[in-house]
Amino acid sequence: MTIADRVERVRTRLAGTGTVAPEAMLVSDLSNIRWLTGFTGSNGWVLFSHDRLTLITDGRYGRQAARQLADAGVEGDVLVGATAAATLEHIAACCRHFGNVAFEAAHVTFAQHAQYVGALKSTLVPVTGVVESERRTKDDSEIEKMAEACRVADQALADVVGIAGVAVGQTEAQVRDRLEISMRELGASGPSYETIVATGPINAALPHHRPTATRIEAGQTVIIDVGALVDGYHSDMTRTYFMGEPTPLQRELYEVVLAAQRAGVAAVAAGMSTKELDGVCRDIISAAGYGEWFTHGTGHGVGLLIHEEPFVNRASDAILQVGDVVTVEPGVYHEGFGGIRIEDLVVVTSDGCRVLTNSPKDSPCLPSQPTI
Amino acid sequence: MTIADRVERVRTRLAGTGTVAPEAMLVSDLSNIRWLTGFTGSNGWVLFSHDRLTLITDGRYGRQAARQLADAGVEGDVLVGATAAATLEHIAACCRHFGNVAFEAAHVTFAQHAQYVGALKSTLVPVTGVVESERRTKDDSEIEKMAEACRVADQALADVVGIAGVAVGQTEAQVRDRLEISMRELGASGPSYETIVATGPINAALPHHRPTATRIEAGQTVIIDVGALVDGYHSDMTRTYFMGEPTPLQRELYEVVLAAQRAGVAAVAAGMSTKELDGVCRDIISAAGYGEWFTHGTGHGVGLLIHEEPFVNRASDAILQVGDVVTVEPGVYHEGFGGIRIEDLVVVTSDGCRVLTNSPKDSPCLPSQPTI
Numbered sequence: 120m121t122i123a124d125r126v127e128r129v130r131t132r133l134a135g136t137g138t139v140a141p142e143a144m145l146v147s148d149l150s151n152i153r154w155l156t157g158f159t160g161s162n163g164w165v166l167f168s169h170d171r172l173t174l175i176t177d178g179r180y181g182r183q184a185a186r187q188l189a190d191a192g193v194e195g196d197v198l199v200g201a202t203a204a205a206t207l208e209h210i211a212a213c214c215r216h217f218g219n220v221a222f223e224a225a226h227v228t229f230a231q232h233a234q235y236v237g238a239l240k241s242t243l244v245p246v247t248g249v250v251e252s253e254r255r256t257k258d259d260s261e262i263e264k265m266a267e268a269c270r271v272a273d274q275a276l277a278d279v280v281g282i283a284g285v286a287v288g289q290t291e292a293q294v295r296d297r298l299e300i301s302m303r304e305l306g307a308s309g310p311s312y313e314t315i316v317a318t319g320p321i322n323a324a325l326p327h328h329r330p331t332a333t334r335i336e337a338g339q340t341v342i343i344d345v346g347a348l349v350d351g352y353h354s355d356m357t358r359t360y361f362m363g364e365p366t367p368l369q370r371e372l373y374e375v376v377l378a379a380q381r382a383g384v385a386a387v388a389a390g391m392s393t394k395e396l397d398g399v400c401r402d403i404i405s406a407a408g409y410g411e412w413f414t415h416g417t418g419h420g421v422g423l424l425i426h427e428e429p430f431v432n433r434a435s436d437a438i439l440q441v442g443d444v445v446t447v448e449p450g451v452y453h454e455g456f457g458g459i460r461i462e463d464l465v466v467v468t469s470d471g472c473r474v475l476t477n478s479p480k481d482s483p484c485l486p487s488q489p490t491i
Numbered sequence: 492m493t494i495a496d497r498v499e500r501v502r503t504r505l506a507g508t509g510t511v512a513p514e515a516m517l518v519s520d521l522s523n524i525r526w527l528t529g530f531t532g533s534n535g536w537v538l539f540s541h542d543r544l545t546l547i548t549d550g551r552y553g554r555q556a557a558r559q560l561a562d563a564g565v566e567g568d569v570l571v572g573a574t575a576a577a578t579l580e581h582i583a584a585c586c587r588h589f590g591n592v593a594f595e596a597a598h599v600t601f602a603q604h605a606q607y608v609g610a611l612k613s614t615l616v617p618v619t620g621v622v623e624s625e626r627r628t629k630d631d632s633e634i635e636k637m638a639e640a641c642r643v644a645d646q647a648l649a650d651v652v653g654i655a656g657v658a659v660g661q662t663e664a665q666v667r668d669r670l671e672i673s674m675r676e677l678g679a680s681g682p683s684y685e686t687i688v689a690t691g692p693i694n695a696a697l698p699h700h701r702p703t704a705t706r707i708e709a710g711q712t713v714i715i716d717v718g719a720l721v722d723g724y725h726s727d728m729t730r731t732y733f734m735g736e737p738t739p740l741q742r743e744l745y746e747v748v749l750a751a752q753r754a755g756v757a758a759v760a761a762g763m764s765t766k767e768l769d770g771v772c773r774d775i776i777s778a779a780g781y782g783e784w785f786t787h788g789t790g791h792g793v794g795l796l797i798h799e800e801p802f803v804n805r806a807s808d809a810i811l812q813v814g815d816v817v818t819v820e821p822g823v824y825h826e827g828f829g830g831i832r833i834e835d836l837v838v839v840t841s842d843g844c845r846v847l848t849n850s851p852k853d854s855p856c857l858p859s860q861p862t863i
Contacts, residue, residue: 160699178786179698182826201786202806224602229594229617232601245601296675303668309685326551327532414550414573434574454554 122157122191128253129155130169133221133246141221141244143168145210145235148226150423151250153351157191158184164206165195166213166220173198175209211238221246248428255420255428256442261352262466262475265421265444268311268354269464269475271347275301276358276478285485287337287362291316291330294343302347311346311353312425318342318362323457326415326450337363337487340457342450346425346464353425355446356476357462363487372409372451372459377480379403380461383417383447387465387472391439393431400449401433412453418446421464443467444475494529494563500625501527502541505593505618513593513616515540517582517607520598522795523622525723529563530556536578537567538585538592545570547581583610593618620800627792627800628814633724634838634847637793637816640683640726641836641847643719647673648730648850652857659709659734660861663688663702666715674719683718683725684797690714690734695829698787698822709735709859712829714822718797718836725797727818728848729834735859744781744823744831749852751775752833755789755819759837759844765807765817772821773805784825790818793836815839816847 134140146165152158152174155165160180166173172195176184181199188195198213200206214220222235224245235243257265275298279285284297294316302310317328318341328342335341339362346354359376361369379400386399397417404413416432421444429437431445439445443466450460461480465472506512518537524530524546528537532552538545544567548556553571560567570585572578586592594607596617607615629637647670651657656669666688674682689700690713700714707713711734718726731748733741751772758771769789776785788804793816801809803817811817815838822832833852837844 159701181786183697183699202804204806222601224605225600227601228597229599229601229604230596230619233596233617245605247602299681300672300675303672309671309682313681325555327555329531414553432574434576 122155123193125155125253126167126172126193129250130167132253133249134169136221136246136249137244139219141219141246142217143214144221144246144249145214145223146250147223147231148250151223151254154254154423155250156193156195157187159187159351160184164210166210168217171195173213175200175206175213177201177206207234207238210235211240214239214241217241219244221249223247223249251428254422256440257422257444257466258442261422262444264350264352265354265464265466266475268307268347268349268352269356269477271302271305271307271349272311272345272354272356273476273478274305275347276343276345276356280485283486285335285341285343285360287335287487290332290334291318291322292332294335294341295330298343298345302345305347307347307349309348311348311355315342315344315357317458320455320457324452324454326452326458326460335362338366340369340459342458342460344460344462351423353421353423354476355421355425355462355464356478357448357450357460358478358480358483359459359461360483360485362485364484368456369459373483375404375407375409376449376451376459376461379449380447380463380480383449384463384465384472384474387439387445387447387467389439389441389467389469393429393435393437393439394433396439396447397432397435400447404449404451409451412451413449414452415450418448420445439467441467441469494527495565497527497625498539498544498565501622502539504621504625506541508593508618508621509616511591513591513618514589515586516593516618516621517586517595518622519595519603520622523595523626526626526795527622528565528567529559531559531723532556536582538582540589543567545585547572547578547585549573549578579606579610582607583612586611586613589613591616593621595619595621623800626794628812629794629816629838630814633794634816636722636724637726637836637838638847640679640719640721640724641728641849643674643677643679643721644683644717644726644728645848645850646677647719648715648717648728655858657707657713657715657732657857658861659707659859662704662706663690663694664704666707666713667702670715670717674717677719679719679721681720683720683727687714687716687729689830692827692829696824696826698824698830698832707734710738712741712831714830714832716832716834723795725793725795726848727793727797727834727836728850729820729822729832730850730852730855731831731833732855732857734857736856740828741831745855747776747779747781748821748823748831748833751821752819752835752852755821756835756837756844756846759811759817759819759839761811761813761839761841763811765801765803765809765811766805768811768819769804769807772819776821776823781823784823785821786824787822790820792817811839813839813841
């Protein structure tokens with residue numbers, strides 16, 4: 120599948136939207152625009168109908184847009200507006216041919232909608248998920264980029280652990296810096312998100328802790344949540360280490376979380392509801408008596424965004440499909456204890472799933488003495 | 492001024508909004524929430540009235556939110572919802588006491604607004620810029636963070652140029668990597684944005700080029716647009732180098748852009764319109780005959796976001812105020828020629844401005860021979 124094929128898939132989906140299909144659609148979400156056309160600028164709109172496509176952007180991106188559309192094999196015009204008012208006029212002029220135009224209700228703000236209503240003669244039809252529903256299914260080229268992003272993070276983590284970079288006396292921020300520099304050297308364009316390094320009874324109890332000058336101490340857990348960005352695509356993985364021999368409670372909880380995580384990965388299948396997948400992990404942690412310590416959902420989709428459809432939690436009602444790429448990441452957190460999380464990124468296949476992250480999960484003990 | 496004082500400033504501004512001031516306001520933009528409360532999580536809402544403030548978030552951030560509000564001296568409650576539906580219920584319950592509640596029309600999506608209308612009994616009042624109008628005026632602690640972010644970028648650029656890291660034979664991506672690693676080592680939490688390194692007749696003609704494997708060649712210009720992120724605050728700076736002796740056209744254009752940029756910085760003053768500031772730079776480039784090559788605005792505000800109010804371009808109608816932090820960054824671009832841009836970050840003061848970026852602009856020639 121080429122990028123140009125994506126436009127056709129979205130046209131087909133739009134044609135099946137609502138009782139009267141919109142004649143055209145205005146795409147304003149930049150990740151959707153990138154996926155549809157290859158355009159990577161930070162400002163743009165795409166208007167497409169059954170036989171035309173126009174990308175509107177500002178003066179910083181005119182040449183770039185024309186080149187990226189051509190490279191992607193997407194047939195379409197590029198219009199450049201020097202000011203926000205001029206881009207709005209271009210959008211209005213393009214919409215003039217259509218009685219009704221769909222817009223992305225989950226991305227267009229209340230204020231933008233009011234602007235469009237003032238400037239456009241077409242009837243504006245709110246739609247949600249038209250592009251996202253196609254975008255969540257990753258094609259082979261996207262899966263290969265994400266697999267490469269996972270390999271980079273795997274290798275960076277192995278390298279940093281290998282040089283005793285996760286060690287008693289190191290700060291959370293030092294570990295983060297080593298990981299992010301290593302991912303860059305291995306070919307990432309950057310971290311996939313702010314790398315999380317969280318240790319100790321307070322910090323590791325925060326699932327989304329931001330690394331600080333807190334030093335790793337013997338006897339504590341260290342949660343490392345690290346991903347790479349490769350050609351716009353994200354990876355996502357978490358491992359938890361003990362500094363020295365774990366306490367009985369640390370070991371018990373690690374085994375509970377690992378069992379939950381493995382059961383989740385083993386359960387992933389096309390046709391399964393995401394709520395059910397969340398339940399597979401949650402039931403194991405709850406049965407062990409720690410349900411209250413599992414304070415977040417089991418996972419989320421990953422792609423051009425680090426968090427995207429489908430979400431995997433108690434309230435989600437999506438059905439897993441072949442080509443979905445999702446995390447499976449149960450964890451337990453308790454102030455005074457700290458935390459443990461284990462996370463893999465998997466792609467749903469016709470016979471289960473392929474795990475894209477491959478860092479070991481079985482040997483989480485690192486030395487309790489400072490080694491560097 | 493403390494963070495807690497910001498809530499009072501915003502309360503006062505809200506009280507002056509519209510003919511009937513809203514009784515409360517729901518803040519959903521995360522940068523606004525961070526500025527108001529110190530909370531740095533990736534999911535949250537703040538509802539405040541004249542005497543109460545509540546932060547609503549999900550299970551990942553409950554403890555963090557309570558700690559960050561306390562650290563900031565902000566009095567308020569934290570409510571945690573395990574699911575999106577539960578957070579919406581919390582928002583609805585908090586709004587129940589108020590007949591009308593303002594919402595951020597420039598941040599709330601059309602779909603979210605429809606959700607709020609369904610769940611909330613209060614009348615929803617669209618407002619724009621209530622928090623941003625206060626947030627654009629940086630206090631001393633914010634300016635110090637931005638000055639530090641500028642120092643980090645200045646030092647990183649000096650270091651990389653000093654080790655002949657910007658050299659014939661190096662790729663754009665290699666230069667970017669060196670700069671970003673150096674900024675990390677100097678204490679940045681990351682780059683302020685995707686560092687731009689653009690060279691040659693094609694790439695440097697794109698104002699927002701993304702670094703590639705293109706190698707720097709003798710006789711070309713190299714545009715480097717680099718900033719650091721320090722404690723959530725951004726810096727922004729651009730310098731352009733010649734690889735070897737410039738051609739007459741390169742030298743002419745550099746001098747035109749430098750004259751425009753210096754005139755812009757010299758003109759910055761409280762009370763001046765941003766359109767007028769844009770004109771100061773644009774007129775010099777146009778008078779030299781290259782107005783068509785200056786394809787973007789002169790600048791933008793910088794703070795917790797890399798692009799924020801006030802914008803400085805032909806269409807902007809803001810008036811500069813003491814405490815505004817803006818870029819002054821004229822440039823010229825032409826496919827076949829390449830490009831030149833020079834950019835400083837300045838803070839508006841009572842007697843002009845203070846320039847926060849200090850990398851030299853006078854000696855842009857680097858060796859035309861590979862040195863490393």
